[in-house]
Amino acid sequence: MKTTNNHSGDDTNSSPVQTFDAGRVRASVWPNVGGGTSRYKVTITRSYKKGDTWTRSRTFFQNELSAICEVAAKAKRWIERQELAAAQPALVGT
DSSP states (O other): OOEEEOOOOTTSSOOOOOOEEEEEEEEEEEEEETTEEEEEEEEEEEEEEEEEEEEEESSSOEEEEEEEHHHHHHHHHHHHHHHHHHHHHHTTOO
């Protein structure tokens, strides 16, 4: 299966640190390091087949809105866990 990636992040050569799927909808979590802090960005896309090539779109149909909510919630929980884990060493030293 041939796939094209229309990632809208700054560095198209990087890979997401985590992905969450619900049907054809995917949330990809990307690192965003700058200014001495680590943060995350999330892109939400849907896959579809155009000819023999699978590709991704950033537009959605009404029936895909629940899947968007599902993957967005999963990404949010994952990011919160990462932030909590990163804060743990700081809490132990206080």
